[in-house]
Amino acid sequence: MSGLNELDRPGTPDGAARDRTEPGAGVGSGKPGSAFDGAGPGKPGSAFDGAGPGKPESAFDGAGPAKPESAFDGAGPAKPDSISERAASASRRGAVDPVKTLMHRHRELCERAVDPLEIAAGLEAHGLTDRTAARFRHRDVFSLAEEMYARVSRDGDAPLPAPPAAPRVRADWVLLTLLPGALCAAAIGAVHLTHGRSRLFAAAAGTLAVALALRAALRRGPLSRTDTDGPGPRPDAASGRTTPWTVWLVAYALLGNGLLDNALAGGPDTLPTGTVDGPWPLTAAPVLALALACAPAAWTAHLLTARARRKLAASRGLEDFAAAVRPLLLGVLALFLGALAALLALSGTALGEPAAYAQGLTLGAFLFLARLLTTHGFTYAPAVVLTAAATVEAAALATVFASRLPGAGFLATPVEALVTAWGAGSVPTLTCGAAALALLVHTTRKLTRASAHAPPEAVR
Secondary structure, X not given: OOOHHHHHXXXXXXXXXXXXXXXXXXXXXXXXXOOOOOOOOOOOOOOXXXXXXXXXXXXXXXXXXXXXXXXXXXXXXOOOOOHHHHHHHHHXXXXXXXXXXXXXXXXXXXXXXXXXXXXXXXXXXXXXXXXHHHOOOOOOHHHHHHHHHHHXXXXXXXXXXXXXXXXXXXXXXXXHHHHHXXXXXXXXXXXXXXXXXXXXXXXXXXXXXXXXXXXXXXXXHHHOOOOOOOOOOOHHHHHHHHHHHHHHHHHHHHHHHXXXXXXXXXXXXXXXXXXXXXXXXXXXXXXXXXXXXXXXXXXXXXXXXXXXXXXXXXXXXXXXXXXXXXXXXXXXXXXXXXXXHHHHHHHHHHHXXXXXXXHHHHHHHXXXXXXXXXXXXXXXXXXXXXXXXXXXXHHHHHHHHHOOOOOOHHHHHHHHHHHHHHOOOHHHHHHHHHHHHHHHHXXXXXXXXXXXXXXXXXXX
Protein backbone atom coordinates (compact mmCIF):
# COMPACT_ATOMS: atom_id res chain seq x y z
CA MET A 1 0.00 0.00 0.00
CA SER A 2 1.22 3.51 -0.68
CA GLY A 3 0.13 4.78 2.74
CA LEU A 4 -2.76 5.56 4.96
CA ASN A 5 -3.22 9.02 3.46
CA GLU A 6 -3.97 7.58 0.07
CA LEU A 7 -6.30 4.98 1.51
CA ASP A 8 -8.29 7.63 3.35
CA ARG A 9 -8.64 9.87 0.32
CA PRO A 10 -12.07 9.68 -1.35
CA GLY A 11 -12.27 8.31 -4.79
CA THR A 12 -10.86 5.33 -6.53
CA PRO A 13 -7.60 4.22 -4.79
CA ASP A 14 -4.44 4.00 -6.80
CA GLY A 15 -1.31 1.96 -6.45
CA ALA A 16 -1.32 -1.41 -4.81
CA ALA A 17 -4.94 -1.19 -3.65
CA ARG A 18 -6.64 -2.16 -6.94
CA ASP A 19 -10.26 -3.15 -7.46
CA ARG A 20 -10.97 -6.74 -8.26
CA THR A 21 -12.62 -7.21 -11.60
CA GLU A 22 -14.12 -10.61 -11.12
CA PRO A 23 -17.74 -10.57 -10.09
CA GLY A 24 -18.94 -11.57 -6.65
CA ALA A 25 -15.77 -10.54 -4.96
CA GLY A 26 -17.70 -10.21 -1.74
CA VAL A 27 -21.21 -11.41 -1.23
CA GLY A 28 -22.88 -8.32 -2.62
CA SER A 29 -24.13 -7.22 -5.99
CA GLY A 30 -22.35 -7.52 -9.30
CA LYS A 31 -20.32 -4.35 -9.24
CA PRO A 32 -16.71 -4.80 -8.25
CA GLY A 33 -15.76 -4.25 -4.63
CA SER A 34 -12.46 -3.31 -3.03
CA ALA A 35 -9.67 -5.74 -2.47
CA PHE A 36 -10.87 -7.09 0.95
CA ASP A 37 -14.54 -6.22 0.85
CA GLY A 38 -16.89 -8.50 2.72
CA ALA A 39 -20.26 -7.52 1.30
CA GLY A 40 -21.35 -4.15 0.12
CA PRO A 41 -22.98 -2.37 -2.75
CA GLY A 42 -21.45 -1.38 -5.98
CA LYS A 43 -19.18 1.59 -5.37
CA PRO A 44 -15.58 0.69 -4.58
CA GLY A 45 -14.41 1.07 -1.01
CA SER A 46 -10.98 1.29 0.52
CA ALA A 47 -8.57 -1.55 0.82
CA PHE A 48 -9.77 -3.06 4.12
CA ASP A 49 -13.46 -2.25 4.12
CA GLY A 50 -15.83 -4.75 5.66
CA ALA A 51 -19.26 -3.77 4.41
CA GLY A 52 -20.64 -0.35 4.03
CA PRO A 53 -22.46 2.00 1.72
CA GLY A 54 -21.17 3.56 -1.38
CA LYS A 55 -18.71 6.16 -0.14
CA PRO A 56 -15.22 4.90 0.56
CA GLU A 57 -14.20 4.42 4.14
CA SER A 58 -10.83 4.58 5.90
CA ALA A 59 -8.26 1.84 5.77
CA PHE A 60 -9.36 -0.30 8.74
CA ASP A 61 -13.05 0.41 8.94
CA GLY A 62 -15.43 -2.40 9.73
CA ALA A 63 -18.88 -1.09 8.92
CA GLY A 64 -20.08 2.36 9.61
CA PRO A 65 -21.81 5.38 8.16
CA ALA A 66 -20.77 7.33 5.15
CA LYS A 67 -18.35 9.76 6.74
CA PRO A 68 -14.72 8.64 6.86
CA GLU A 69 -13.45 7.50 10.24
CA SER A 70 -9.98 7.30 11.78
CA ALA A 71 -7.46 4.68 10.84
CA PHE A 72 -8.25 2.05 13.47
CA ASP A 73 -11.97 2.46 13.91
CA GLY A 74 -14.06 -0.66 14.17
CA ALA A 75 -17.72 0.19 13.96
CA GLY A 76 -19.16 3.00 15.98
CA PRO A 77 -20.65 6.45 15.87
CA ALA A 78 -19.57 9.18 13.58
CA LYS A 79 -17.23 10.89 16.04
CA PRO A 80 -13.73 9.39 16.06
CA ASP A 81 -12.49 7.63 19.24
CA SER A 82 -9.04 8.02 20.73
CA ILE A 83 -6.56 5.28 19.82
CA SER A 84 -4.97 5.46 23.29
CA GLU A 85 -8.32 4.89 24.99
CA ARG A 86 -9.02 1.85 22.83
CA ALA A 87 -5.54 0.45 23.49
CA ALA A 88 -5.91 1.01 27.21
CA SER A 89 -9.27 -0.71 27.31
CA ALA A 90 -7.86 -3.64 25.36
CA SER A 91 -4.93 -3.83 27.77
CA ARG A 92 -7.29 -3.88 30.73
CA ARG A 93 -9.32 -6.64 29.20
CA GLY A 94 -6.28 -8.72 28.35
CA ALA A 95 -4.17 -8.22 31.47
CA VAL A 96 -4.46 -10.53 34.47
CA ASP A 97 -5.86 -8.92 37.63
CA PRO A 98 -3.19 -9.55 40.33
CA VAL A 99 -5.55 -8.81 43.21
CA LYS A 100 -8.08 -11.26 41.81
CA THR A 101 -5.34 -13.89 41.58
CA LEU A 102 -4.40 -13.23 45.20
CA MET A 103 -8.05 -13.50 46.23
CA HIS A 104 -8.33 -16.84 44.47
CA ARG A 105 -5.23 -18.07 46.29
CA HIS A 106 -6.70 -17.03 49.66
CA ARG A 107 -10.33 -17.68 48.79
CA GLU A 108 -11.30 -19.32 52.10
CA LEU A 109 -9.68 -16.53 54.10
CA CYS A 110 -11.57 -13.84 52.16
CA GLU A 111 -14.93 -15.60 52.37
CA ARG A 112 -14.61 -16.30 56.09
CA ALA A 113 -13.28 -12.89 57.17
CA VAL A 114 -15.59 -10.61 59.13
CA ASP A 115 -13.50 -7.48 58.56
CA PRO A 116 -10.48 -6.34 56.50
CA LEU A 117 -8.13 -6.64 59.47
CA GLU A 118 -8.71 -10.39 59.63
CA ILE A 119 -7.67 -10.67 55.98
CA ALA A 120 -4.65 -8.49 56.71
CA ALA A 121 -3.67 -10.77 59.59
CA GLY A 122 -3.95 -13.82 57.37
CA LEU A 123 -1.89 -12.22 54.59
CA GLU A 124 0.75 -11.18 57.11
CA ALA A 125 0.88 -14.72 58.48
CA HIS A 126 1.59 -15.98 54.96
CA GLY A 127 4.55 -13.63 54.58
CA LEU A 128 3.03 -10.63 52.76
CA THR A 129 4.60 -7.33 53.80
CA ASP A 130 4.00 -3.70 52.91
CA ARG A 131 6.70 -3.99 50.27
CA THR A 132 4.82 -6.90 48.72
CA ALA A 133 1.57 -4.92 48.82
CA ALA A 134 3.24 -2.20 46.76
CA ARG A 135 3.39 -4.67 43.86
CA PHE A 136 -0.41 -4.75 43.98
CA ARG A 137 -0.50 -0.92 43.86
CA HIS A 138 -1.33 -0.52 47.55
CA ARG A 139 0.51 1.41 50.21
CA ASP A 140 0.36 -1.35 52.84
CA VAL A 141 -1.11 -4.76 53.64
CA PHE A 142 -4.23 -3.33 55.26
CA SER A 143 -5.10 -1.28 52.17
CA LEU A 144 -4.76 -4.42 50.05
CA ALA A 145 -6.93 -6.34 52.53
CA GLU A 146 -9.61 -3.67 52.33
CA GLU A 147 -9.86 -4.08 48.55
CA MET A 148 -9.96 -7.87 48.86
CA TYR A 149 -12.67 -7.64 51.52
CA ALA A 150 -14.72 -5.25 49.35
CA ARG A 151 -14.40 -7.39 46.23
CA VAL A 152 -15.12 -10.80 47.73
CA SER A 153 -18.49 -12.23 46.76
CA ARG A 154 -20.71 -13.24 49.66
CA ASP A 155 -24.13 -14.77 49.91
CA GLY A 156 -26.39 -11.98 51.02
CA ASP A 157 -28.80 -14.37 52.72
CA ALA A 158 -26.11 -16.08 54.82
CA PRO A 159 -25.28 -14.23 58.04
CA LEU A 160 -21.69 -13.18 58.58
CA PRO A 161 -19.79 -15.11 61.23
CA ALA A 162 -19.41 -13.53 64.62
CA PRO A 163 -16.17 -11.73 65.50
CA PRO A 164 -13.51 -13.96 67.04
CA ALA A 165 -13.97 -14.41 70.75
CA ALA A 166 -11.27 -14.92 73.33
CA PRO A 167 -10.85 -18.44 74.68
CA ARG A 168 -12.80 -19.14 77.84
CA VAL A 169 -11.34 -20.11 81.17
CA ARG A 170 -11.68 -23.85 81.70
CA ALA A 171 -11.48 -25.74 84.98
CA ASP A 172 -9.15 -28.40 83.59
CA TRP A 173 -6.31 -26.08 82.65
CA VAL A 174 -6.75 -24.10 85.86
CA LEU A 175 -6.15 -27.27 87.87
CA LEU A 176 -3.28 -28.35 85.62
CA THR A 177 -1.44 -25.04 86.13
CA LEU A 178 -1.78 -25.39 89.91
CA LEU A 179 -0.52 -28.99 89.92
CA PRO A 180 3.24 -28.38 89.29
CA GLY A 181 3.54 -26.00 92.22
CA ALA A 182 1.68 -28.32 94.57
CA LEU A 183 3.78 -31.35 93.60
CA CYS A 184 7.02 -29.36 93.85
CA ALA A 185 6.14 -28.19 97.34
CA ALA A 186 5.32 -31.78 98.33
CA ALA A 187 8.60 -33.07 96.84
CA ILE A 188 10.71 -30.48 98.67
CA GLY A 189 8.91 -31.27 101.92
CA ALA A 190 9.56 -34.99 101.41
CA VAL A 191 13.27 -34.34 100.79
CA HIS A 192 13.54 -32.33 103.99
CA LEU A 193 11.75 -34.97 106.06
CA THR A 194 13.67 -38.04 104.84
CA HIS A 195 17.26 -39.24 105.18
CA GLY A 196 19.70 -41.44 103.32
CA ARG A 197 18.37 -43.61 100.55
CA SER A 198 14.77 -42.62 101.28
CA ARG A 199 15.70 -39.00 100.52
CA LEU A 200 17.17 -40.06 97.19
CA PHE A 201 13.99 -41.92 96.26
CA ALA A 202 11.83 -38.99 97.37
CA ALA A 203 13.87 -36.57 95.27
CA ALA A 204 13.69 -38.81 92.18
CA ALA A 205 9.96 -39.44 92.54
CA GLY A 206 9.25 -35.75 93.18
CA THR A 207 11.29 -34.65 90.15
CA LEU A 208 9.45 -37.09 87.89
CA ALA A 209 6.04 -36.04 89.21
CA VAL A 210 6.78 -32.33 88.75
CA ALA A 211 8.09 -32.92 85.22
CA LEU A 212 4.97 -34.83 84.20
CA ALA A 213 2.68 -32.23 85.75
CA LEU A 214 4.53 -29.41 84.01
CA ARG A 215 4.32 -31.24 80.70
CA ALA A 216 0.56 -31.63 81.11
CA ALA A 217 0.17 -27.95 82.05
CA LEU A 218 2.06 -26.83 78.94
CA ARG A 219 -0.10 -28.98 76.67
CA ARG A 220 -3.44 -27.54 77.82
CA GLY A 221 -4.69 -24.03 78.34
CA PRO A 222 -3.14 -20.64 77.47
CA LEU A 223 0.44 -21.96 77.65
CA SER A 224 -0.21 -24.44 74.84
CA ARG A 225 -0.69 -23.97 71.14
CA THR A 226 -3.56 -25.88 69.58
CA ASP A 227 -3.41 -24.42 66.04
CA THR A 228 -0.61 -26.70 64.94
CA ASP A 229 -2.03 -26.78 61.43
CA GLY A 230 -1.14 -23.15 60.89
CA PRO A 231 1.78 -21.97 58.79
CA GLY A 232 5.29 -22.12 60.08
CA PRO A 233 7.08 -24.71 62.15
CA ARG A 234 5.08 -26.65 64.67
CA PRO A 235 5.90 -25.93 68.33
CA ASP A 236 6.11 -29.63 69.12
CA ALA A 237 8.98 -29.91 66.66
CA ALA A 238 10.95 -27.30 68.59
CA SER A 239 10.10 -28.66 72.04
CA GLY A 240 12.47 -31.56 71.53
CA ARG A 241 15.31 -29.10 71.04
CA THR A 242 14.41 -26.73 73.88
CA THR A 243 13.42 -29.18 76.62
CA PRO A 244 16.96 -30.32 77.56
CA TRP A 245 18.18 -26.73 77.83
CA THR A 246 15.16 -25.69 79.89
CA VAL A 247 15.79 -28.59 82.26
CA TRP A 248 19.42 -27.54 82.50
CA LEU A 249 18.51 -23.95 83.44
CA VAL A 250 16.13 -25.11 86.18
CA ALA A 251 18.65 -27.67 87.45
CA TYR A 252 21.35 -25.00 87.58
CA ALA A 253 19.02 -22.79 89.61
CA LEU A 254 18.71 -25.67 92.09
CA LEU A 255 22.28 -27.02 92.16
CA GLY A 256 24.51 -24.67 90.17
CA ASN A 257 25.37 -22.02 92.75
CA GLY A 258 26.45 -24.56 95.36
CA LEU A 259 28.47 -26.49 92.77
CA LEU A 260 30.22 -23.33 91.56
CA ASP A 261 31.18 -22.26 95.10
CA ASN A 262 32.52 -25.76 95.81
CA ALA A 263 34.43 -25.88 92.53
CA LEU A 264 36.16 -22.57 93.22
CA ALA A 265 37.08 -23.87 96.69
CA GLY A 266 38.59 -27.07 95.31
CA GLY A 267 35.55 -29.39 95.64
CA PRO A 268 33.05 -30.83 95.60
CA ASP A 269 33.99 -33.76 97.78
CA THR A 270 30.48 -35.20 98.33
CA LEU A 271 27.13 -35.31 96.62
CA PRO A 272 24.40 -32.83 97.64
CA THR A 273 22.48 -33.84 100.74
CA GLY A 274 19.35 -31.88 99.88
CA THR A 275 19.74 -29.33 102.66
CA VAL A 276 20.76 -25.69 102.72
CA ASP A 277 23.57 -26.12 105.28
CA GLY A 278 25.22 -29.13 103.64
CA PRO A 279 28.61 -29.17 101.85
CA TRP A 280 26.80 -28.81 98.51
CA PRO A 281 23.80 -26.60 99.41
CA LEU A 282 20.65 -26.47 97.34
CA THR A 283 18.75 -23.30 96.42
CA ALA A 284 15.21 -24.60 96.28
CA ALA A 285 13.36 -21.29 96.73
CA PRO A 286 13.68 -20.14 93.06
CA VAL A 287 12.64 -23.57 91.78
CA LEU A 288 9.59 -23.73 94.04
CA ALA A 289 8.61 -20.19 93.07
CA LEU A 290 8.90 -21.02 89.37
CA ALA A 291 6.74 -24.11 89.79
CA LEU A 292 4.11 -22.11 91.64
CA ALA A 293 4.35 -19.42 88.95
CA CYS A 294 2.80 -21.71 86.33
CA ALA A 295 -0.62 -20.50 87.45
CA PRO A 296 0.06 -16.74 87.10
CA ALA A 297 1.89 -17.43 83.83
CA ALA A 298 -1.21 -19.11 82.44
CA TRP A 299 -3.50 -16.35 83.67
CA THR A 300 -1.34 -13.56 82.22
CA ALA A 301 -1.03 -15.41 78.92
CA HIS A 302 -4.82 -15.76 78.83
CA LEU A 303 -5.15 -12.05 79.59
CA LEU A 304 -2.82 -11.21 76.71
CA THR A 305 -4.80 -13.39 74.29
CA ALA A 306 -8.18 -12.01 75.36
CA ARG A 307 -7.18 -8.35 75.22
CA ALA A 308 -5.27 -8.78 71.96
CA ARG A 309 -8.32 -10.41 70.30
CA ARG A 310 -10.46 -7.45 71.37
CA LYS A 311 -7.97 -4.97 69.98
CA LEU A 312 -7.76 -7.03 66.80
CA ALA A 313 -11.50 -6.62 66.28
CA ALA A 314 -11.45 -2.89 67.07
CA SER A 315 -8.30 -1.80 65.20
CA ARG A 316 -8.47 -0.39 61.68
CA GLY A 317 -4.86 -0.96 60.68
CA LEU A 318 -1.83 -3.10 61.40
CA GLU A 319 0.17 -0.20 62.79
CA ASP A 320 -2.68 0.81 65.09
CA PHE A 321 -2.91 -2.75 66.37
CA ALA A 322 0.84 -2.97 67.02
CA ALA A 323 0.79 0.33 68.93
CA ALA A 324 -2.10 -0.92 71.06
CA VAL A 325 -0.64 -4.36 71.81
CA ARG A 326 2.90 -3.26 72.70
CA PRO A 327 1.98 -1.66 76.09
CA LEU A 328 -0.35 -4.59 76.75
CA LEU A 329 2.52 -7.03 76.25
CA LEU A 330 4.82 -5.07 78.57
CA GLY A 331 2.04 -4.82 81.17
CA VAL A 332 1.45 -8.57 81.08
CA LEU A 333 5.17 -9.19 81.61
CA ALA A 334 5.24 -6.76 84.54
CA LEU A 335 2.19 -8.44 86.06
CA PHE A 336 3.83 -11.85 85.84
CA LEU A 337 7.08 -10.59 87.37
CA GLY A 338 5.15 -9.01 90.23
CA ALA A 339 3.43 -12.32 90.96
CA LEU A 340 6.76 -14.15 90.71
CA ALA A 341 8.42 -11.73 93.13
CA ALA A 342 5.66 -12.41 95.68
CA LEU A 343 6.11 -16.17 95.22
CA LEU A 344 9.88 -15.84 95.66
CA ALA A 345 9.35 -14.05 98.96
CA LEU A 346 6.83 -16.67 100.07
CA SER A 347 9.08 -19.58 99.07
CA GLY A 348 12.14 -18.12 100.75
CA THR A 349 10.22 -17.56 103.96
CA ALA A 350 8.73 -21.06 103.93
CA LEU A 351 12.06 -22.81 103.24
CA GLY A 352 14.22 -20.56 105.37
CA GLU A 353 16.41 -19.59 102.39
CA PRO A 354 17.34 -16.33 100.71
CA ALA A 355 14.68 -15.35 98.21
CA ALA A 356 17.24 -14.84 95.37
CA TYR A 357 15.13 -12.20 93.66
CA ALA A 358 17.60 -11.32 90.91
CA GLN A 359 18.23 -14.90 89.84
CA GLY A 360 14.58 -15.96 90.12
CA LEU A 361 13.13 -12.93 88.31
CA THR A 362 15.56 -13.06 85.37
CA LEU A 363 15.09 -16.80 84.93
CA GLY A 364 11.31 -16.48 85.25
CA ALA A 365 11.13 -13.63 82.71
CA PHE A 366 13.34 -15.60 80.32
CA LEU A 367 11.23 -18.75 80.48
CA PHE A 368 7.95 -16.82 80.34
CA LEU A 369 8.93 -14.90 77.17
CA ALA A 370 10.23 -18.07 75.55
CA ARG A 371 6.94 -19.82 76.27
CA LEU A 372 4.87 -16.90 74.96
CA LEU A 373 6.76 -16.97 71.67
CA THR A 374 6.43 -20.74 71.38
CA THR A 375 2.72 -20.55 72.19
CA HIS A 376 2.15 -18.13 69.30
CA GLY A 377 4.17 -20.18 66.84
CA PHE A 378 7.58 -18.43 66.94
CA THR A 379 9.81 -21.31 67.97
CA TYR A 380 13.17 -20.56 66.39
CA ALA A 381 14.32 -17.66 68.57
CA PRO A 382 13.43 -19.35 71.91
CA ALA A 383 15.34 -22.48 70.86
CA VAL A 384 18.43 -20.48 69.91
CA VAL A 385 18.45 -18.27 73.02
CA LEU A 386 17.75 -21.15 75.41
CA THR A 387 20.63 -23.10 73.89
CA ALA A 388 22.96 -20.11 74.16
CA ALA A 389 22.06 -19.41 77.81
CA ALA A 390 22.50 -23.04 78.87
CA THR A 391 25.83 -23.18 77.03
CA VAL A 392 27.11 -20.08 78.84
CA GLU A 393 26.21 -21.52 82.26
CA ALA A 394 27.80 -24.85 81.39
CA ALA A 395 30.91 -23.07 80.10
CA ALA A 396 31.24 -21.15 83.39
CA LEU A 397 31.38 -24.42 85.33
CA ALA A 398 33.61 -26.08 82.73
CA THR A 399 36.23 -23.33 82.84
CA VAL A 400 36.50 -23.63 86.64
CA PHE A 401 37.16 -27.37 86.44
CA ALA A 402 39.43 -26.98 83.40
CA SER A 403 41.56 -24.46 85.29
CA ARG A 404 42.83 -27.30 87.50
CA LEU A 405 44.84 -28.62 84.57
CA PRO A 406 48.53 -27.67 84.53
CA GLY A 407 49.05 -24.23 83.01
CA ALA A 408 45.33 -23.54 82.62
CA GLY A 409 44.67 -21.59 85.81
CA PHE A 410 43.83 -18.45 83.82
CA LEU A 411 40.62 -20.05 82.54
CA ALA A 412 38.81 -19.56 85.86
CA THR A 413 39.84 -15.93 86.27
CA PRO A 414 36.70 -14.29 84.76
CA VAL A 415 34.29 -16.52 86.70
CA GLU A 416 36.26 -16.19 89.91
CA ALA A 417 36.31 -12.40 89.64
CA LEU A 418 32.56 -12.33 89.01
CA VAL A 419 31.78 -14.61 91.94
CA THR A 420 34.08 -12.67 94.25
CA ALA A 421 32.37 -9.38 93.35
CA TRP A 422 28.71 -10.41 93.25
CA GLY A 423 28.42 -13.99 94.44
CA ALA A 424 27.77 -17.29 92.67
CA GLY A 425 24.25 -16.24 91.74
CA SER A 426 25.60 -13.51 89.47
CA VAL A 427 26.46 -16.04 86.74
CA PRO A 428 22.86 -17.24 86.11
CA THR A 429 21.52 -13.74 86.80
CA LEU A 430 23.61 -12.08 84.10
CA THR A 431 23.12 -14.95 81.67
CA CYS A 432 19.36 -15.18 82.01
CA GLY A 433 19.01 -11.40 82.20
CA ALA A 434 20.78 -10.91 78.86
CA ALA A 435 18.76 -13.75 77.31
CA ALA A 436 15.49 -12.31 78.62
CA LEU A 437 16.35 -8.88 77.24
CA ALA A 438 17.09 -10.35 73.81
CA LEU A 439 13.80 -12.25 73.81
CA LEU A 440 11.92 -9.17 74.99
CA VAL A 441 13.13 -7.20 71.97
CA HIS A 442 12.17 -10.09 69.73
CA THR A 443 8.79 -10.46 71.43
CA THR A 444 7.87 -6.80 70.95
CA ARG A 445 8.44 -7.30 67.23
CA LYS A 446 6.69 -10.64 66.75
CA LEU A 447 3.79 -10.58 69.20
CA THR A 448 2.65 -7.12 68.07
CA ARG A 449 1.67 -8.56 64.69
CA ALA A 450 -1.99 -9.15 63.97
CA SER A 451 -1.24 -12.61 62.62
CA ALA A 452 0.17 -13.67 66.00
CA HIS A 453 -3.21 -13.18 67.69
CA ALA A 454 -5.60 -14.01 64.86
CA PRO A 455 -7.85 -17.04 65.33
CA PRO A 456 -6.31 -20.29 64.05
CA GLU A 457 -8.63 -20.48 61.02
CA ALA A 458 -7.73 -16.95 59.95
CA VAL A 459 -4.11 -17.75 59.17
CA ARG A 460 -4.52 -21.07 57.38
